[in-house]
Amino acid sequence: MKLKLWDRIKGLFQGDFVKNVLILVSGSTVAQFLPVLLSPLLGRLYSPDDYGIYTLFVSTVNILGQLVGFKYDFAIVVSDTDEKANGLFFLSMTLTVGISAAMILAFPFAKPISQLLGGGDNIGWIFCLPMAALMTGMYNSLNYYNVRLKEYKAITNANIIKTVVQSGIQLGLAFLHWGAMGLILGQMISFAAGNTRMIHNLKGRVHRKDFNRKALVDVAKEYSNYPKFTMPGSLANTMTYNVISYFLSALYSTAQLGYYSMVNRVLGTPLSMVGGAVGQVFVKQAADEKNTSGNLSHTFSKVSGLLLLLSVPMFSILFIFAEPIIRIFLGEQWLPAADYIRILTPMFLVRFIVSPISNSALVMGKQLMTMIWQFGLLLFALVPTGVAALCDLTVKNYLLILSISLAIAYFIFYVYCHYIVKQYQNH
Numbered sequence: 001m002k003l004k005l006w007d008r009i010k011g012l013f014q015g016d017f018v019k020n021v022l023i024l025v026s027g028s029t030v031a032q033f034l035p036v037l038l039s040p041l042l043g044r045l046y047s048p049d050d051y052g053i054y055t056l057f058v059s060t061v062n063i064l065g066q067l068v069g070f071k072y073d074f075a076i077v078v079s080d081t082d083e084k085a086n087g088l089f090f091l092s093m094t095l096t097v098g099i100s101a102a103m104i105l106a107f108p109f110a111k112p113i114s115q116l117l118g119g120g121d122n123i124g125w126i127f128c129l130p131m132a133a134l135m136t137g138m139y140n141s142l143n144y145y146n147v148r149l150k151e152y153k154a155i156t157n158a159n160i161i162k163t164v165v166q167s168g169i170q171l172g173l174a175f176l177h178w179g180a181m182g183l184i185l186g187q188m189i190s191f192a193a194g195n196t197r198m199i200h201n202l203k204g205r206v207h208r209k210d211f212n213r214k215a216l217v218d219v220a221k222e223y224s225n226y227p228k229f230t231m232p233g234s235l236a237n238t239m240t241y242n243v244i245s246y247f248l249s250a251l252y253s254t255a256q257l258g259y260y261s262m263v264n265r266v267l268g269t270p271l272s273m274v275g276g277a278v279g280q281v282f283v284k285q286a287a288d289e290k291n292t293s294g295n296l297s298h299t300f301s302k303v304s305g306l307l308l309l310l311s312v313p314m315f316s317i318l319f320i321f322a323e324p325i326i327r328i329f330l331g332e333q334w335l336p337a338a339d340y341i342r343i344l345t346p347m348f349l350v351r352f353i354v355s356p357i358s359n360s361a362l363v364m365g366k367q368l369m370t371m372i373w374q375f376g377l378l379l380f381a382l383v384p385t386g387v388a389a390l391c392d393l394t395v396k397n398y399l400l401i402l403s404i405s406l407a408i409a410y411f412i413f414y415v416y417c418h419y420i421v422k423q424y425q426n427h
Contacts, residue, residue: 034163034167035163035166035167035265038167038170038171039329040328040329040330040331041171042170042171042174043262043330043331043333043334044330044331044333045171046174046179046180046182046183047255047258047333048254048256048258048259048262048334049180049255050179050180050183050258051180051183051257051262052180052249052253052254052255052256052257052258052261053119053122053179053180053254054125054180054183054184054261055245055257055258055260055261056117056118056125056245056246056249056254056257057128057129057180057184057187058187058261059241059242059246060117060125060242061129061132061136061187062136062238062242063235063238063242064129064132064133064136065133065136065137065140065238066231066234066238067099067231068095068096068099068100068133068134068136068137069092069095069137069140070095070227070231071226071227071230071231071234072088072091072092072095072219072220072226072227073089073092073137073140073141073143073144074144074226074230074234074362075088075219075223075226076088076089076092076141076144076145076147076148077147077148077283077284077287078283078287078362078363079148079219079223080291082205083210084219084222085145085148086205086206086210086211087210087215087216087218087219088219088223089141089202089206089210090206090210090211090215090216091216091220092137092140093137093138093141095137096133096134096137096141097134099137100130100131100133100137101130103130103133104130106126106129107126107127110123110126110127111123113126114126117246117249118246118248118249118250118254118257119254120254122180124180124184125181125184128184128185128188131188132187135188135191135192135195136191138195139191139194139195139198142158142195142198142199142202143155143158143198145198145202145206146158146198146201147281147283147284149201149205150284151201152281154197154198154200155198157197158194158197158198159194161190161193161194161197162190162191162193162194163190165186165189165190165193165194166187166189166190167186168186169182169185169186169189169190170182170183170186170187173185173186225367228367229367229368229371230362230367230370230371232374233367233371233372233373233374233375234374235374236371236374236377236378237374237377237378239378240374240377240378240380240406241264241381243381243382243385244260244381244385245257245260245261247385247388248260248395251385251388251389251395251398252395256395259334259337259340260337260340260399262330262334262337263337263340263341263344275307275351275352275355275356278303278306278307278356279355279356279357279359282299282356282357282359282360283359283362283363285299286299286300286359286360286363287363290363290364296363296364296421297421297422300357300360300417300418300421303356303357304353304357307352307353307356307357310352311349311352311353312349314352315345315348315349315352318341319341319342319345322338322339322341322342323335323338325338326338326341339396340399343396343399343400343403344399344402346403346404346407347402347403347404347406347410349407350406350407350410350411351407351410353410354410354411354414354417355410357417358370358413358414358417360417360420360421361373361413361416361417361420364420364421366420369416373409373412373413373416376409377406377409377410380405380408380409381402381405381406383405384398384405385398387401388401
């Protein structure tokens with residue numbers, strides 16, 4: 001029994017999968033180190049209210065990022081020919097440019113939009129949304145094309161460049177007292193820098209001949225399930241976490257939202273760093289395994305075990321040492337965020353394990369069921385919000401109910417993914 005367990009653990013670290021994950025994680029580690037190093041400064045130069053407005057901006061951009069490319073960018077990875085991949089790339093980029101430009105029409109309504117979303121009379125962040133959506137949509141398309149090419153080092157370098165630029169600009173503008181706008185401009189410019197790096201790998205691989213109306217129409221029809229099912233599902237999944245920002249600012253205050261956003265930064269660091277890297281490599285390897293052997297049960301089991309081994313010690317440290325971490329790195333004004341970390345740890349832990357391998361449902365062609373679950377996830381987030389609004393809950397009680405609710409929702413989808421993978425293997 002012990003030997004079998006050891007063989008399974010050893011098997012996690014064999015092959016190209018872990019190697020590719022480590023390439024992405026190593027870059028993410030470097031990319032995340034600078035913001036962590038600067039956190040003591042940024043936490044003292046920017047207030048919780050500044051981070052609250054910044055979080056409203058980021059949440060809105062995250063939602064728009066799921067819309068601009070109609071999720072044709074995701075299909076770039078799984079398309080079966082380079083010609084189709086090129087067509088999907090041009091299609092997603094064209095949609096991104098068009099939709100981002102159309103957002104300018106909302107400028108006359110900037111103030112009511114900001115008030116509706118909890119930003120009050122702060123409207124500067126509204127005017128930044130079209131350009132931010134454009135940069136994010138481009139980043140998504142370029143990232144997925146580089147994943148298709150297995151150019152993980154390029155993605156790593158782009159993430160490092162993006163983080164260095166973002167941290168440098170945010171720090172510089174903090175000394176100039178730009179407030180929340182300093183945080184916003186830092187993010188926007190950093191995406192432009194990351195995009196510039198990833199574009200280089202496409203030279204000689206993306207051809208102009210694939211940018212024609214017929215090619216775009218053909219791939220749009222063939223991969224129509226992505227805008228039909230993947231986009232609404234991804235939008236619901238993204239809204240699950242980002243609409244919480246709007247509710248926190250509306251029901252409580254932008255300062256409370258600032259504390260919550262800082263927790264997302266602390267807990268989101270391991271989540272995005274490792275989970276995001278695993279998810280990108282998983283999609284490609286799972287698709288290859290399905291196309292060659294007919295199933296992806298081996299990759300599914302291997303990745304599940306790897307994420308479980310990583311998650312327990314990582315989140316345990318964050319839970320136990322939340323208060324000293326906050327006090328040392330951010331200062332006394334951020335201490336309320338320590339309680340938020342402990343409350344939200346269960347949700348982040350389950351999400352860390354399930355999110356990367358949830359893409360197995362997409363690889364298996366289960367776009368409809370994935371969309372249904374993602375809307376269910378949004379519902380699991382909205383119910384605690386309704387309870388908080390009706391019962392006048394404290395912010396901590398609201399977040400506790402939210403954490404438990406979303407942890408349950410993620411576990412349910414893991415069971416479903418495990419079921420369809422095993423069922424396909426038996427056939």
